Structures are given as C-alpha cells and as structure tokens.
Amino acid sequence: MRAIGVFLVFIIVLGCAERSPKRLAPTLGQVRLHTEQRNYKAGVPISLNFLETGFDTPLRLLLTNTFGSALIHGVRSGEMVTYAFPKNFYRTSGRCEWQLLYLGREMAKGVVQIEPSVPEKPHLETYFGPRSVIAGETDFSMLVVVPTDAYDNPLPNGTQTRIRAQFQDNIEENKVPTKDFIAWKNIYSKTKTGRILVGASCMETDSKELTTIIHPTLSEDFEIRAERNHNFADGNQIVRFFTDQLRDRYGNIVADGTLVDFMVVDSKGALLRTIGTTVNGMANANMLHPSKKEQWQITAYVTGAAKSNTISLSFAPAIAHLPIVLSEGGREVRVGPILSFMEQRVPDGIEIKMAVNTSEGELMMERQTTSKNGMGIFLLEKAYFNTGTYRVTITAAGHTETISIQLDENE
Amino acid sequence: MNKTLYRIFLIASFLGMNALLISGISAMLSYLNTGADRTSMLHLELATEEVYLPQLTWGNMDNPGRPMEKQTLGELEKDYLGAWHVRNVAYEKNDRFGIDDYYTDSARIRLYEQIDLNQKNGNWYKGTTLAHHPELDFYSQDGTMVVFTDHDVEQYKEVYENETLLFRKKDTATYQVMLLLEDGFWRIRHLKELERNQTKKEPIKTDKKRFLAQLDSIKGLNYYPQDAPWDTFGKKFDSLRLHNDFARISQMGLNTIRIFIQYEDFGGAQVSPEKIALLQKTMDLAEANGIKVIVTLFDFYGDYDVSNWTLTQRHAESVVLAIKTHPALLAWDIKNEPDLDFNSRKKDRVVSWLDMMLEKVAQWDQKHPVTIGWSNPEVASELAHKVDFVSFHYYRLPEDFATAYSGLRAAVPNKKLVLQEYGLSSYDGIWNAYTGSEADQAEYYKTMQAALREKRIPFLFWGLYDFKNIPTSVVGRLPWRKAYQKYFGVLDKKGRPKQAYEHLTFPASE
Numbered sequence: 001m002r003a004i005g006v007f008l009v010f011i012i013v014l015g016c017a018e019r020s021p022k023r024l025a026p027t028l029g030q031v032r033l034h035t036e037q038r039n040y041k042a043g044v045p046i047s048l049n050f051l052e053t054g055f056d057t058p059l060r061l062l063l064t065n066t067f068g069s070a071l072i073h074g075v076r077s078g079e080m081v082t083y084a085f086p087k088n089f090y091r092t093s094g095r096c097e098w099q100l101l102y103l104g105r106e107m108a109k110g111v112v113q114i115e116p117s118v119p120e121k122p123h124l125e126t127y128f129g130p131r132s133v134i135a136g137e138t139d140f141s142m143l144v145v146v147p148t149d150a151y152d153n154p155l156p157n158g159t160q161t162r163i164r165a166q167f168q169d170n171i172e173e174n175k176v177p178t179k180d181f182i183a184w185k186n187i188y189s190k191t192k193t194g195r196i197l198v199g200a201s202c203m204e205t206d207s208k209e210l211t212t213i214i215h216p217t218l219s220e221d222f223e224i225r226a227e228r229n230h231n232f233a234d235g236n237q238i239v240r241f242f243t244d245q246l247r248d249r250y251g252n253i254v255a256d257g258t259l260v261d262f263m264v265v266d267s268k269g270a271l272l273r274t275i276g277t278t279v280n281g282m283a284n285a286n287m288l289h290p291s292k293k294e295q296w297q298i299t300a301y302v303t304g305a306a307k308s309n310t311i312s313l314s315f316a317p318a319i320a321h322l323p324i325v326l327s328e329g330g331r332e333v334r335v336g337p338i339l340s341f342m343e344q345r346v347p348d349g350i351e352i353k354m355a356v357n358t359s360e361g362e363l364m365m366e367r368q369t370t371s372k373n374g375m376g377i378f379l380l381e382k383a384y385f386n387t388g389t390y391r392v393t394i395t396a397a398g399h400t401e402t403i404s405i406q407l408d409e410n411e
Numbered sequence: 412m413n414k415t416l417y418r419i420f421l422i423a424s425f426l427g428m429n430a431l432l433i434s435g436i437s438a439m440l441s442y443l444n445t446g447a448d449r450t451s452m453l454h455l456e457l458a459t460e461e462v463y464l465p466q467l468t469w470g471n472m473d474n475p476g477r478p479m480e481k482q483t484l485g486e487l488e489k490d491y492l493g494a495w496h497v498r499n500v501a502y503e504k505n506d507r508f509g510i511d512d513y514y515t516d517s518a519r520i521r522l523y524e525q526i527d528l529n530q531k532n533g534n535w536y537k538g539t540t541l542a543h544h545p546e547l548d549f550y551s552q553d554g555t556m557v558v559f560t561d562h563d564v565e566q567y568k569e570v571y572e573n574e575t576l577l578f579r580k581k582d583t584a585t586y587q588v589m590l591l592l593e594d595g596f597w598r599i600r601h602l603k604e605l606e607r608n609q610t611k612k613e614p615i616k617t618d619k620k621r622f623l624a625q626l627d628s629i630k631g632l633n634y635y636p637q638d639a640p641w642d643t644f645g646k647k648f649d650s651l652r653l654h655n656d657f658a659r660i661s662q663m664g665l666n667t668i669r670i671f672i673q674y675e676d677f678g679g680a681q682v683s684p685e686k687i688a689l690l691q692k693t694m695d696l697a698e699a700n701g702i703k704v705i706v707t708l709f710d711f712y713g714d715y716d717v718s719n720w721t722l723t724q725r726h727a728e729s730v731v732l733a734i735k736t737h738p739a740l741l742a743w744d745i746k747n748e749p750d751l752d753f754n755s756r757k758k759d760r761v762v763s764w765l766d767m768m769l770e771k772v773a774q775w776d777q778k779h780p781v782t783i784g785w786s787n788p789e790v791a792s793e794l795a796h797k798v799d800f801v802s803f804h805y806y807r808l809p810e811d812f813a814t815a816y817s818g819l820r821a822a823v824p825n826k827k828l829v830l831q832e833y834g835l836s837s838y839d840g841i842w843n844a845y846t847g848s849e850a851d852q853a854e855y856y857k858t859m860q861a862a863l864r865e866k867r868i869p870f871l872f873w874g875l876y877d878f879k880n881i882p883t884s885v886v887g888r889l890p891w892r893k894a895y896q897k898y899f900g901v902l903d904k905k906g907r908p909k910q911a912y913e914h915l916t917f918p919a920s921e
Contacts, residue, residue, distance in 0.1 A: 060572070060577070062570060062577075062578060062580075064568075064580070065604070066586065066602050066603055066604040067521045067522060067525055067602065068498075068502055068522070068525040068529075068536070069502075069529075069534075069536055069568065069570065069580075070525070070528050070529060070532065070534065071532060071534045071570065071572060071577070072532075086528050087524075088521060088524035088525060088528065092521065093603070094603050094604050095604045095606070095607070099578070099580075101577060101578055104576070104577045104578050106578070127551065127553075127555065127556055127591075129551070129552065129553030129555060130552065130553045140552065141552065141553075142476070142551055142552035142553065144551055144556060146589070146600075146601075148601075152517050152518075152520075152521075154589075154601050154603060180548040180549055180558045180560075180587060180589075181558055181587070181589050181601050181603075182549065182556075182558060182589070184476070184549070184551070186552070
C-alpha cells in the first residue's frame with residue numbers, strides 16, 4: 001500500500017515535470033494542467049483544462065502571442081476548469097504563451113505552438129517589380145510570392161512554390177521553396193523587346209498574371225541624310241533631315257519618342273539646331289534654307305548614347321545682284337526688283353539692310369526691312385538727314401552695294 | 412418711456428441676431444473652404460517629436476535582394492519603432508488610433524480584434540520594448556518590401572484588469588517581420604515570433620570591487636554652488652567658483668561630493684552636449700582637487716511611466732557613456748529620494764522603473780557601483796538585492812540614529828551602507844519661533860559624527876553653504892519651508908565657517 005502511494009506521488013511529480021507547469025506558491029492551492037496537447041493547427045479551437053483545487057477566487061489565464069495579450073476566464077465543472085482561447089488567438093500561428101494567474105501570482109505557465117493550417121488552397125500574394133526592364137542580360141524584375149493560410153498566417157519555411165515566366169515561345173518554370181515568409185525569383189531581361197509574363201502557384205492556388213515590359217536599350221550610332229528641292233540659298237525652302245532606323249545593340253528598334261538632335265555648323269562656325277523624335281526608330285527634322293551662299297556640316301545625336309555620320313550640304317547663291325534706284329532728290333531708296341535664280345522675283349520676306357554714313361564715314365543710321373513683291377523701300381526723311389552727301393550701304397542675300405547719295409533741300 | 416426701451420431692445424436684438432447669423436454663416440463657409448493641404452500627401456508636415464527611443468542596433472545587412480540604402484534604413488527604423496509605439500498606446504487605451512499608419516490592411520485586423528477583445532473584457536496593457544537587434548533578411552529589388560529578424564527584443568508589459576495592476580511580464584523574444592512600403596510608410600505586413608533559445612543571453616560581467624572598496628573611506632558632502640543651488644549646470648556655471656569650492660572641500664579633509672543631474676535641464680532623452688561638457692568640466696575640477704564624485708541622475712524627474720522608459724534610458728545612456736571612464740567618478744545614484752513619489756506615482760510604478768534603470772546602468776558601466784538615494788533608513792532595504800551598495804538619508808534626531816541604522820543593517824546584512832544625506836538647519840527666525848541656532852547645528856553634528864566614527868559609516872552631509880534663494884521647485888512656495896532649507900550649510904552666506912564647521916573638518920591622518 002505504501003509502495004503504491006510512493007509510486008503515485010512519483011507519477012504525479014514526473015507528470016508535472018514533463019508538462020512543466022511551474023508551481024510558485026503551492027500553498028495557495030493546487031493547479032495541474034490536464035490538457036496534453038501542445039501543438040495545434042491554426043483555426044482549430046483550443047482550450048486548456050486545469051485541475052484547480054483550493055482557490056477562493058477564480059484564476060485567470062493570460063495569453064500572449066506575437067500580436068498581444070488577453071486575459072480569459074475559465075469555466076468550472078467540478079475540479080476541472082476549462083479556458084477556451086479566443087478566436088484571434090487560436091487563429092494566429094506561432095508561439096502562444098500562457099500563464100495562469102491567481103491574484104497576480106503566476107501559478108503555472110506554458111506554451112502552445114500553433115502551426116499555420118496548411119490548406120490545399122493557400123492565399124497567395126505576389127509582388128512584382130520593377131515593371132519595366134531594359135533589354136540585355138543584366139537588368140531584372142523580381143517576383144516575390146508570399147503564401148499564407150486562410151487566417152493570414154505565413155506558411156512555414158520550405159513551402160514549395162512554382163514560379164513561371166513566359167517570353168515569346170519559351171516558358172520557364174522554377175520550383176522555389178519559401179524562406180523568411182517569401183519565395184522569390186529574379187526574372188532577367190532578354191535581348192529582344194517585348195513582354196515577360198509571370199505567374200506563381202503554391203499547391204493548388206495560382207496567382208494572377210503579372211507583366212514586365214522589356215524596353216530597348218540605348219541606340220547604336222546611325223546614319224542621316226538630307227532632302228531639299230534645290231540647292232539655292234533662297235531663304236525660303238526647307239531642308240529635311242532624316243535618320244535611318246535607330247536600333248540598340250541587340251537590333252531592337254529604339255523606343256518611340258527618342259529625341260534626336262540635329263546640329264548644323266555653318267561656314268562661320270555658328271551652330272544651328274533642330275530636333276526630331278523617333279517613330280518606329282526614325283526621326284526627321286526641318287530647317288529653312290539659308291539666304292546666302294553657305295556650306296553646312298550636319299551631325300545628329302541621341303544625347304548620351306549615340307551619334308550619326310556627318311553630312312555636308314552646300315547652297316549656291318540665288319540672287320545675282322541688287323538693283324538700287326533713287327528717287328529724284330535722293331530721299332527714297334528703292335532696292336529691287338531683286339531677282340532670284342530663274343529671274344523670278346524673290347519671295348516676300350528677304351531681309352534687306354541699309355546703313356547710312358556721312359561723307360566723313362560716320363555711321364548715322366541703320367535700318368532694316370523685308371522684301372515685298374521683290375522690292376524694299378527706305379526713306380531718308382528731311383527731319384533727320386540734312387542736305388549733303390551720304391554714303392548708303394545696302395545689304396541683302398549676301399550682296400552688299402554701296403552708293404553715294406546727294407540730298408537736296410527742296411525735295 | 413417704456414415704448415422707447417421696447418424699441419431699443421427690439422432693434423438691438425435684431426442687430427444681434429443678424430451679427431450672430433452672419434458670423435455663423437461665415438464660420439461655416441470658411442470651414443468648408445479649408446481642406447487637406449496637398450503637401451500632406453508627402454508626409455512632409457509631420458513634425459515628429461521623439462516619443463519612443465528604445466535601443467536599436469542593426470546587425471548584418473547582407474541580403475540576397477538589394478543593398479540597403481542608408482536613407483531607407485532610417486525611414487524603416489522610424490516606421491518600425493512607430494509601429495511598436497502605436498501598438499503600445501493602442502493596447503493601453505484600447506483605441507485604434509494610428510494603427511492604420513503602421514500596419515497593412517490585413518495585419519491591422521489582428522490588432523483590432525485584440526483591442527476589441529480587451530475592451531470587452533476590461534483589460535488593458537502598458538508595455539514597452541527596451542532593446543531591438545534587427546538583422547536584415549531580404550530587401551526587394553524594387554525597394555518596396557523588407558523582411559528582417561529582430562533578435563532579443565527586450566519587452567516589458569503590465570497587465571491591468573480594470574484599474575488594478577494584475578501582473579508584470581518581462582521577457583526577451585525574437586520576431587521576424589515583413590514590411591511593405593505603402594504610400595510613403597513602411598507598414599508591418601507579417602509579424603511572427605520565432606522560437607526562443609533561452610541560452611543566448613550572457614550575463615554581463617561586472618567588476619566593481621575597486622570602487623566598492625573606496626566607499627568605506629567616503630567623507631563628503633552634497634554639493635551645490637552657493638549662487639546656484641539646485642542648478643549646478645545652469646546659466647551661472649562658473650568653473651572658478653567650483654574650483655575654489657572643491658579646494659575648500661579638500662582642505663576640510665573631505666574626499667567625496669555628490670552632485671545632481673536634472674533630467675529636463677540636461678535635455679531629457681536628447682541630452683545636450685553643452686551640458687555634458689559642463690559636467691565633464693566639473694568632474695575635471697574635482698579630479699584636480701582630489702575629490703571623488705557620486706553622480707545622481709534623474710533629479711526632478713517624476714513620471715516613471717512605462718511609456719517614458721525608453722526616453723529615460725536614452726538620457727541615462729548618454730550621461731553614463733560620457734563620463735564612465737572619468738577618473739573622478741566614484742558611483743552612480745539612480746535617483747534622489749524616489750520613495751517620496753511612492754504616494755503620488757504608486758510604489759509599483761516607481762520600483763519597476765528603478766529596477767529597470769539599475770539593470771541598464773549596470774549594462775553601460777560595468778565598473779562603477781550603482782545605488783539609490785532613499786530618503787530614510789526604513790525604506791532603504793527596497794531593491795537592496797539589486798543595488799551595489801545601499802544609500803540612505805537621515806534627517807531625524809541624532810539620538811535615534813543608532814537604532815535606525817542597526818535596523819537597516821539587520822535588513823541588509825551584506826551590502827555596504829552609506830549615509831548619503833544628513834544635516835540640520837541652523838535657521839533661527841519667525842517661522843520656527845526662534846528655536847534653531849548655529850549652536851544646535853554644531854551640537855547635532857558633534858553627536859552625529861561621533862556615532863558615524865564609532866560605526867565607521869561613510870557619510871555625506873547636506874550642505875557646504877547657506878543659500879540666499881531656494882528654487883520653488885525644491886520645497887514648494889511656503890516661506891517657512893524655504894527659510895528652513897536656506898540654513899543647512901556649514902559656511903554661512905558670506906562663506907564664513909559656522910559653529911558646526913569644526914566638527915566637519917578632518918585631519919589628513921584620520
């Protein structure tokens with residue numbers, strides 16, 4: 001009989017040691033955890049049963065998981081007290097610590113481990129970015145897959161996911177296990193432009209389709225050409241510059257809207273600039289003919305990336321000479337009719353300049369007008385120009401004529 | 412006559428009604444015209460006050476995704492700590508405020524469920540985290556997702572049921588966290604506590620023997636400059652005066668002073684470098700005069716609330732790290748007379764704070780002993796197992812000292828005891844009906860010193876000088892308390908020795 005008693009005590013002690021409820025104040029009453037299960041699946045209701053004897057006020061169970069704590073009351077039936085976990089505690093995976101408190105004293109404590117419920121159809125969150133890459137083999141987008149169970153618990157490390165990427169005729173599939181909540185894969189760019197479609201699946205759940213666009217990389221050097229109606233410097237017609245099709249080093253046509261800068265260097269070294277943007281890899285830009293004899297060197301640039309060959313254009317003078325007619329008294333100077341390369345009157349708008357110097361060579365006045373109907377007219381008003389001799393210089397279309405004018409009193 | 416009055420009343424009330432109506436309409440219109448400023452989209456306007464500053468040290472930054480940028484790390488850290496802070500506040504108040512700024516849609520539901528449950532049950536929790544040691548696991552290529560493991564998060568939590576504190580919980584946990592960058596905020600998406608490995612934490616090795624041995628020979632006083640009582644490091648800081656005072660203290664045969672560092676004066680959580688420089692200067696001057704210093708922290712601090720723990724830690728950390736290697740430093744005193752706050756702040760709250768702070772100071776400085784300046788011998792056994800030596804104050808009758816001392820000795824048999832404050836005012840005036848005198852003070856010290864010599868008790872008496880002004884924050888506004896406080900010195904207002912002086916000078920041989 002005594003042996004049985006000792007044995008029973010031994011069993012109880014052993015039982016307590018295994019279940020590790022720590023008794024801090026055994027004199028207050030007796031507590032023993034009756035529930036043996038330690039590991040649970042998320043979503044399955046959990047309740048802990050304790051054998052409680054000798055307490056005058058009810059105990060509380062303090063639960064603590066990652067997200068916070070709660071104090072719960074038990075339901076007594078005889079010596080057994082049942083503490084049911086609230087929904088948000090048995091649905092959250094991870095460690096859940098419990099402490100049984102009697103008036104603020106810890107009477108027992110322990111931990112239950114809640115595993116994510118691994119369903120056949122987990123939830124799958126996918127994060128994909130950046131959503132555009134540059135052609136070549138170095139740039140990449142990254143697909144991150146986060147599988148969770150129905151209660152939003154991340155699935156354990158080592159959960160297999162499949163990540164698929166499609167480009168043209170090729171579909172790649174990779175098996176990636178999760179680690180630190182996530183499975184991820186870098187989706188590298190290709191040498192051809194286009195779209196890469198990606199998707200992932202985990203068990204029986206498939207993600208939505210995600211896209212990254214492969215944009216062409218930087219343009220290679222290119223060729224330009226020019227077109228014009230005639231080669232006369234009439235200041236009226238337009239020269240058009242064209243590029244050939246701009247491509248990157250993998251032969252992809254550069255992105256529409258690529259800016260092409262056409263730089264013109266004229267015979268004095270001055271820079272003229274005009275811009276075009278590409279459509280289907282080709283850009284064009286316009287420039288007005290010069291109004292006097294010129295030699296142009298033209299080069300086009302895609303800033304920071306590529307340049308073209310240099311072409312050369314020469315313009316022949318369109319106007320042979322400047323006829324100047326003076327009125328009686330010399331106060332009206334009529335320039336013209338200015339005739340162009342076919343003896344036709346020049347188009348309206350040719351710039352004509354007049355400079356008036358005294359006979360001593362002192363500059364008195366400069367004026368400017370444009371041709372109308374092939375003519376330009378200047379007046380030398382009485383108010384400004386007294387009677388006397390002046391030297392008048394007329395400049396237009398690369399020609400300069402100087403005449404001497406005698407102004408009379410009476411005109 | 413009546414008719415006129417009636418008319419005046421009618422017109423006045425008509426005008427008044429109109430004025431009210433117009434002002435009401437205009438207030439409504441101007442309200443409708445106000446709206447969110449567009450810049451608010453950028454979160455530029457948030458003038459953040461530092462409210463949560465646990466120790467945070469980043470570990471390994473290597474990860475397979477993308478190198479971490481310094482800028483991003485700063486933002487991440489701020490938002491991550493913000494997430495802990497709003498969570499602490501939310502569980503304390505059972506209020507959802509701020510949660511949506513720091514947790515994603517799916518994660519915040521868990522917190523809301525928690526809050527609703529606790530509100531229903533009438534529970535609330537005061538909590539804080541004291542140290543974080545995150546290591547980066549993953550940073551995505553597009554810079555919008557981060558996973559890291561926060562190792563050994565030191566947590567403290569108080570569990571309340573309605574108004575009563577039920578339980579305190581202090582532990583260390585490791586979390587794995589996923590954050591997503593959403594409209595400019597890093598928000599927590601997943602949070603998971605990892606398995607605990609109990610063995611990881613090593614106890615701190617302390618070596619305090621050398622300074623503990625020096626305690627036995629303490630002969631000292633509590634020091635404030637005469638023209639700046641309770642304001643040693645204020646505007647009137649004068650290093651020449653300190654130097655002269657220290658030289659005088661040294662001449663008296665004393666070897667130790669106790670000085671006070673005020674929490675707010677030193678800048679609270681963000682300790683001002685100027686104040687640290689003044690403190691260092693003071694320590695240098697003490698060193699030059701062969702005087703050791705007991706530094707009392709957190710003077711005039713009286714909150715102790717859990718939400719302030721991280722802030723007070725940063726304060727103490729800055730001060731301790733700044734002067735812990737100074738040769739003049741003898742010991743740290745966490746707080747002067749914290750037991751006086753037991754009534755107004757609750758004993759539990761004060762003691763938990765002291766307990767936490769003792770541990771932290773011991774972490775930062777492993778050489779200098781740490782104590783608490785209790786206001787009387789009876790309360791001084793509180794936390795005696797935690798302090799390196801016990802300090803107590805004694806302002807009662809000298810005849811009762813021996814009994815009080817042996818009571819404390821019995822309660823704390825194996826720690827050194829230091830009488831950290833004692834003294835008597837020589838005030839003799841209307842407020843005490845002319846009952847005090849310098850002679851009484853001298854008599855007091857004569858008796859006390861005899862008792863201290865006999866039992867070989869290290870002592871620091873209260874007061875070098877009589878003060879001209881006592882700040883109201885010290886003893887309140889009441890003139891009889893202020894007047895009494897002015898005359899604790901052994902040198903009078905003009906710096907002449909009072910009668911007690913002879914009992915407080917010690918030949919070098921003693």
